[in-house]
Amino acid sequence: MRTRTSSLLLMLPALVLLATVFLYPLLRYGWLSLQASSVLTGLLPVPNGGANWLRLLDDARFWTDAGQTLRFALCSVALELVGGLALALLLHRPLRGRGPLRALTLLPWALPTTVMALGWRWILNDPHGPINGAIRSLGGTSYGFLSTPATTWFFVVLADVWKTMPFVALLLLAGLQTIPADLEEALRLEGASRVQILRRLTLPLLLPYLSLALLFRLAQSLGVFDLIQVLSGGGPAGTTESLALYAYLNAMRFLDFGYASTVMLATFLLLVVALGGGWLLLRRGGIARATERPA
Amino acid sequence: MAARPFFTSLRRQPVVVGLLVVLLLVLLPAFGLKGIQAIAAEPVPIRVLMPAPLADAVAGPVARFNASGSGVAVQVIRGPLDTETISDLAISSLLLGEAPFDLLLVDVSWLAKYVAAGWFLPLERWFGPEILAAMEPGARLGNGLGDHLWRMPLTGDTGLLYWRSDLMDRPPRDTAELVAISRDLQRRGRVRWGYLWQGRQYEGLSCVMVEMLQAFGARWWDDATATTVLDSPGAVAAASWLDALLRDGVSPKAVANFAENDALQSFAAGEAAFLRNWPYAWREIEKGEGPVTGKVGVTTMVGAPGEQGGGTLGTWGLSLIKGSPHPEEAVAVIRWLTGPVVQRQLALEQGYAPTWSRLYDDPELQRRAPLLAVQRQALQHPQLRPLTPAYAQLSDLLARQVNGMLTGQDGPGQTMATAQRQSQQVLRSVAGTPDRAPRIP
Numbered sequence: 001m002r003t004r005t006s007s008l009l010l011m012l013p014a015l016v017l018l019a020t021v022f023l024y025p026l027l028r029y030g031w032l033s034l035q036a037s038s039v040l041t042g043l044l045p046v047p048n049g050g051a052n053w054l055r056l057l058d059d060a061r062f063w064t065d066a067g068q069t070l071r072f073a074l075c076s077v078a079l080e081l082v083g084g085l086a087l088a089l090l091l092h093r094p095l096r097g098r099g100p101l102r103a104l105t106l107l108p109w110a111l112p113t114t115v116m117a118l119g120w121r122w123i124l125n126d127p128h129g130p131i132n133g134a135i136r137s138l139g140g141t142s143y144g145f146l147s148t149p150a151t152t153w154f155f156v157v158l159a160d161v162w163k164t165m166p167f168v169a170l171l172l173l174a175g176l177q178t179i180p181a182d183l184e185e186a187l188r189l190e191g192a193s194r195v196q197i198l199r200r201l202t203l204p205l206l207l208p209y210l211s212l213a214l215l216f217r218l219a220q221s222l223g224v225f226d227l228i229q230v231l232s233g234g235g236p237a238g239t240t241e242s243l244a245l246y247a248y249l250n251a252m253r254f255l256d257f258g259y260a261s262t263v264m265l266a267t268f269l270l271l272v273v274a275l276g277g278g279w280l281l282l283r284r285g286g287i288a289r290a291t292e293r294p295a
Numbered sequence: 296m297a298a299r300p301f302f303t304s305l306r307r308q309p310v311v312v313g314l315l316v317v318l319l320l321v322l323l324p325a326f327g328l329k330g331i332q333a334i335a336a337e338p339v340p341i342r343v344l345m346p347a348p349l350a351d352a353v354a355g356p357v358a359r360f361n362a363s364g365s366g367v368a369v370q371v372i373r374g375p376l377d378t379e380t381i382s383d384l385a386i387s388s389l390l391l392g393e394a395p396f397d398l399l400l401v402d403v404s405w406l407a408k409y410v411a412a413g414w415f416l417p418l419e420r421w422f423g424p425e426i427l428a429a430m431e432p433g434a435r436l437g438n439g440l441g442d443h444l445w446r447m448p449l450t451g452d453t454g455l456l457y458w459r460s461d462l463m464d465r466p467p468r469d470t471a472e473l474v475a476i477s478r479d480l481q482r483r484g485r486v487r488w489g490y491l492w493q494g495r496q497y498e499g500l501s502c503v504m505v506e507m508l509q510a511f512g513a514r515w516w517d518d519a520t521a522t523t524v525l526d527s528p529g530a531v532a533a534a535s536w537l538d539a540l541l542r543d544g545v546s547p548k549a550v551a552n553f554a555e556n557d558a559l560q561s562f563a564a565g566e567a568a569f570l571r572n573w574p575y576a577w578r579e580i581e582k583g584e585g586p587v588t589g590k591v592g593v594t595t596m597v598g599a600p601g602e603q604g605g606g607t608l609g610t611w612g613l614s615l616i617k618g619s620p621h622p623e624e625a626v627a628v629i630r631w632l633t634g635p636v637v638q639r640q641l642a643l644e645q646g647y648a649p650t651w652s653r654l655y656d657d658p659e660l661q662r663r664a665p666l667l668a669v670q671r672q673a674l675q676h677p678q679l680r681p682l683t684p685a686y687a688q689l690s691d692l693l694a695r696q697v698n699g700m701l702t703g704q705d706g707p708g709q710t711m712a713t714a715q716r717q718s719q720q721v722l723r724s725v726a727g728t729p730d731r732a733p734r735i736p
């Protein structure tokens with residue numbers, strides 16, 4: 001009994017913090033999502049009988065954005081995992097100048113997203129950016145990279161991969177360093193090839209780190225906002241708009257706070273479902289069991 | 296942690312101390328200067344936020360105004376070029392409570408939202424009905440809401456129909472003629488496409504829809520009931536007409552991805568017989584040595600046979616921000632910036648349609664601004680986009696649905712039924728009930 005009370009007491013600060021910064025806003029969004037609160041109501045909440053949720057179900061823009069957000073998250077996280085793994089393997093090898101190299105690799109991750117996105121926007125600018133400058137000096141005509149949906153989407157993913165791959169690499173590098181070197185040596189003495197070592201030893205032991213990186217990055221990229229807001233503004237014609245950006249626009253452009261809350265809460269629910277689904281899939285694949293093993 | 300070691304350590308940091316001294320040297324005069332300015336009764340600064348092209352267009356007159364010694368110094372803030380981006384910028388500062396500008400150049404499609412948010416001061420105290428009476432009928436629209444005047448118009452632009460004078464003797468009188476002439480020219484191989492317009496999923500498509508709804512005797516918005524009426528037979532006919540343009544090859548399928556400039560460039564390259572665009576397109580066509588330079592006529596938007604056509608109103612005007620520390624001086628700037636002198640210059644140099652009737656009778660202007668007669672005609676029956684604070688959401692969903700129709704998702708009937716249903720849902724969600732008329736203060 002005493003231990004239960006004291007453990008509860010010890011947990012109290014954390015619980016209070018969670019309740020104020022997480023539970024309270026969530027409940028507030030839930031309440032606001034049942035109200036009309038816009039310039040038409042003088043920004044005062046007026047109950048509208050669930051009209052926001054009915055609107056959401058029929059809102060083509062919301063579902064289009066949901067699909068776009070999911071596609072963005074899956075593509076960029078997959079690329080980040082593959083690229084991050086390759087980078088981690090490279091940085092794990094005894095190279096000359098490995099220390100500075102590791103620090104350099106982290107540079108994109110250390111840049112604020114807004115600064116990085118502005119950089120990309122300048123690089124892709126039509127006609128003043130360096131890429132278009134190069135195209136013109138080769139005799140071509142400038143190309144509107146950010147006014148074509150396909151190229152805009154490609155560069156949004158590329159910018160995200162470029163920025164967050166170092167994070168994944170660092171996480172996996174930490175994992176690689178927990179793998180005892182003598183295991184690899186033993187395998188090599190048995191005549192295992194590099195690919196075999198990677199498949200039979202490195203990847204299985206790295207799984208907890210891989211799944212951690214996957215969940216971290218998935219949660220972040222499903223909520224992507226700043227990169228898209230600065231790089232493409234969700235354009236052209238909304239083809240790169242994410243759910244978080246749509247929620248923001250409902251509040252800041254349409255001045256419709258009731259529906260903005262609805263979109264935000266729905267995004268959160270979708271995120272829980274997506275992450276929960278991902279987690280279940282991982283468990284089935286036996287990866288979760290691996291995470292439970294002390295590293 | 297004590298102060299002493301800190302200061303002793305500072306002594307060992309000549310760089311930090313040096314930086315602090317430099318900072319002080321920079322900051323002191325800056326603050327000191329402000330104080331001196333206040334004492335010397337400097338002119339009252341009035342800041343105006345405008346999109347960059349219009350800011351550049353008024354730069355000359357503003358410089359002359361500031362040199363005239365009126366006791367007011369106009370500072371034009373060059374905002375972003377894109378209409379939506381500049382509105383976002385304005386809203387973010389207005390939401391914070393203290394906007395860094397006294398006047399805002401307002402697009403006609405934002406007005407209702409800003410008014411409902413309570414960000415503007417009414418202007419009728421300074422600009423009575425006799426002042427608006429001196430403007431063309433269309434220029435008076437989209438400035439008043441409720442019982443108040445919220446905006447003084449600076450430009451009177453409307454959507455126009457461009458036609459090739461080398462391919463036909465006179466412009467089409469209605470939508471049926473437009474299609475007939477197009478198909479005849481296409482059949483004879485004189486031109487690749489008939490009609491180019493804006494079909495991309497954006498505000499431009501909503502402007503096209505406003506014109507087509509009018510052309511087929513339908514409406515988007517019913518002011519009396521403050522709700523949308525997009526599923527009327529006329530509205531479906533309007534959507535069907537646009538859909539048929541693509542299916543019959545009068546317009547290219549690429550129109551579904553055309554904004555103003557895409558359509559203009561294709562037309563200027565001689566690929567089509569007709570173009571829907573704003574007045575600025577005329578200068579773009581005429582300034583170059585393109586294949587259609589000197590072979591283009593301009594007319595007002597056509598309607599279906601027996602119906603009155605009308606172009607969408609796309610006007611800019613100045614509004615006074617509530618909380619401006621100098622409302623009287625700001626109104627003086629509105630009076631002058633929207634006055635005939637500046638509008639005359641905008642018409643001459645940029646081709647913007649004036650709002651004052653007497654400028655249309657100015658012989659020199661008539662000679663040097665060839666579009667003037669058509670622009671005046673267009674201002675007799677222009678079409679206003681719905682004046683509701685929820686316009687941005689309604690426009691977004693209509694453009695999305697119609698663009699879906701153009702790319703083959705749904706037929707016209709289904710498209711307009713969905714747009715109507717979604718509009719009702721938006722209004723119920725935004726206003727509480729769909730029937731409650733929006734309260735405009």
